[in-house]
Amino acid sequence: MIRTLLVGLLLAAVGFAAGRHAGRDAAAAVVVPRPAAAHAATAPGGTAAQPIRSVAGPAGPHVVTVEEGDSIQAAVGAAQPGTTIRIMPGTYRESVYIDKDNIRLVGVIEAGKRPVLDGGGTLNDAILYSGNNVVVENLELRAYKGNGIMGQAGNNFEIRNNVVVDTGVYGIFPQLGQNGIVEYNVVSGIADAAIYVGMSDNIHVAHNEVFDSVAGIEIENSRHAIVENNYVHDNAGGLLAFITPGLPIKTTFDVVFRHNFVVRNNHVNFAAPGSTVAGIPSGTGILVMAADDVVIEGNIISDNKAIGVLIVDHAHAANITADPESDPNSDRVAILDNVMLHNGYDTIPEVKALLLSELKGGDVDIARAGPSPGSCIRERERYVTAGVGDFAECGFSDTADRITYLLPPVPPRTIELAERGKVAYLGVCSGCHLYNGRLIGPPVQAIQALYLDDPQGLADYIAKPVRKRPDFPEMPPQDYLDPQTRLEVAKYMLALTR
Numbered sequence: 001m002i003r004t005l006l007v008g009l010l011l012a013a014v015g016f017a018a019g020r021h022a023g024r025d026a027a028a029a030v031v032v033p034r035p036a037a038a039h040a041a042t043a044p045g046g047t048a049a050q051p052i053r054s055v056a057g058p059a060g061p062h063v064v065t066v067e068e069g070d071s072i073q074a075a076v077g078a079a080q081p082g083t084t085i086r087i088m089p090g091t092y093r094e095s096v097y098i099d100k101d102n103i104r105l106v107g108v109i110e111a112g113k114r115p116v117l118d119g120g121g122t123l124n125d126a127i128l129y130s131g132n133n134v135v136v137e138n139l140e141l142r143a144y145k146g147n148g149i150m151g152q153a154g155n156n157f158e159i160r161n162n163v164v165v166d167t168g169v170y171g172i173f174p175q176l177g178q179n180g181i182v183e184y185n186v187v188s189g190i191a192d193a194a195i196y197v198g199m200s201d202n203i204h205v206a207h208n209e210v211f212d213s214v215a216g217i218e219i220e221n222s223r224h225a226i227v228e229n230n231y232v233h234d235n236a237g238g239l240l241a242f243i244t245p246g247l248p249i250k251t252t253f254d255v256v257f258r259h260n261f262v263v264r265n266n267h268v269n270f271a272a273p274g275s276t277v278a279g280i281p282s283g284t285g286i287l288v289m290a291a292d293d294v295v296i297e298g299n300i301i302s303d304n305k306a307i308g309v310l311i312v313d314h315a316h317a318a319n320i321t322a323d324p325e326s327d328p329n330s331d332r333v334a335i336l337d338n339v340m341l342h343n344g345y346d347t348i349p350e351v352k353a354l355l356l357s358e359l360k361g362g363d364v365d366i367a368r369a370g371p372s373p374g375s376c377i378r379e380r381e382r383y384v385t386a387g388v389g390d391f392a393e394c395g396f397s398d399t400a401d402r403i404t405y406l407l408p409p410v411p412p413r414t415i416e417l418a419e420r421g422k423v424a425y426l427g428v429c430s431g432c433h434l435y436n437g438r439l440i441g442p443p444v445q446a447i448q449a450l451y452l453d454d455p456q457g458l459a460d461y462i463a464k465p466v467r468k469r470p471d472f473p474e475m476p477p478q479d480y481l482d483p484q485t486r487l488e489v490a491k492y493m494l495a496l497t498r
């Protein structure tokens with residue numbers, strides 16, 4: 001979620017790109033049969049070693065089959081950890097909550113027909129998981145209001161080969177997870193980010209097609225993410241790496257955007273007015289905002305009308321309240337070899353002004369505003385640039401030594417009872433509520449004033465929210481959280497001091 005985004009240069013937005021690179025190592029990372037793609041490598045930091053086909057571990061011993069007319073949620077409710085739930089083609093009108101470990105939802109595709117979860121424009125989420133080692137494959141999700149697939153604090157997830165259409169605010173949204181794969185999904189028509197990796201670590205986003213959304217792929221307050229071989233087209237903004245200030249995790253670093261097609265991201269920005277992504281200028285290929293150690297390598301970045309690659313700090317972002325605990329600058333951005341064609345042909349005034357100040361004109365591929373210490377660029381003469389005069393020549397040419405940041409399955413988070421409120425807050429509520437600013441919902445401070453000594457009242461509200469503020473969207477019910485967790489999260493929210 002991006003809150004207000006963008007750029008200041010005034011209002012600009014996010015994008016990222018990577019370039020071309022013809023390496024045999026890169027090829028090794030890419031050639032993979034589906035559904036179990038091999039992501040070579042294991043060591044933290046991405047040293048190549050053994051291929052990793054899966055982060056969720058082997059499938060468990062139990063298999064159940066759900067047919068059209070059955071409830072997927074009932075199957076999940078009855079399943080013990082280690083169950084694969086096969087979902088036959090047909091239409092399912094429900095929201096599915098997975099709050100246990102080692103559950104696989106696997107669609108069965110017959111003659112091109114997938115199982116379809118249809119929210120009918122009224123249900124909030126299609127699939128919400130908080131368990132570890134969860135796999136979601138081969139489904140089609142349509143017409144939800146909130147999220148297609150949202151993860152909260154689940155580790156070792158695999159989200160693969162799904163079609164996600166018009167599922168509201170986010171398409172695929174793992175939050176607070178470690179060690180996850182998002183690959184071979186086709187996601188479109190999303191009012192915020194099609195794929196949104198939030199507050200997560202060790203993530204691989206590959207071979208997806210994302211289009212007709214406000215933001216294509218967003219890496220936010222996350223570390224160690226590789227985003228490669230994706231087709232990112234016809235969004236308002238394509239690839240984004242940034243820090244949203246005010247969230248509990250304060251950094252974004254080690255993000256590799258490589259070998260993606262970032263093309264024609266000129267869609268009208270149809271984000272909810274006031275949302276952060278509403279500030280992304282239509283026509284942004286790649287945006288880096290306050291993220292560190294971002295590499296843009298081997299991408300084809302073309303026909304993005306505002307700019308190919310935009311690098312900004314928080315000071316140049318509109319509607320961003322600085323967070324003293326987050327470094328506002330984009331440090332050590334590396335722009336390696338990319339193919340950039342016909343970008344910035346209808347750019348925003350701020351970029352035009354930057355260009356003019358360097359006595360340049362014309363279409364513009366790359367612009368930078370605000371400090372980005374330690375940044376570098378290879379063969380800058382290939383691009384039309386504004387504001388990157390102080391970038392050094394890069395001391396490296398590719399990221400072939402970083403095949404993946406994935407790890408062998410990591411231990412589940414253990415969540416003590418005392419921690420449940422905090423985890424639910426960070427995993428769910430903080431996606432929409434900020435302590436002292438408007439996000440999707442009202443600020444926590446305003447909520448505290450309403451519910452002071454009444455955590456039970458707050459807990460009751462979130463189970464069955466009613467519409468209160470005409471200028472906000474509706475809050476989705478949180479009734480999938482058990483009553484005890486609702487009370488714990490209420491207490492946690494009321495006790496926050498920042």
Ligand code: HEC
Nearest residue numbers: 428429432440441442447466467468469472473474475478
């Ligand atoms: C998808 C976004 C979203 C999520 C997730 C979310 N909220 Fe909200 N919340 C909202 C919106 C929007 C409103 C304003 C609704 C209105 O005023 O009609 C709201 C309002 C509230 C209110 C105000 C109630 C009142 O009486 O005015 C409380 C309390 C609240 N949320 C608590 C929570 C808690 C606790 C969580 C996490 C378990 C949570 N919210 C998760 C969007 C969200």
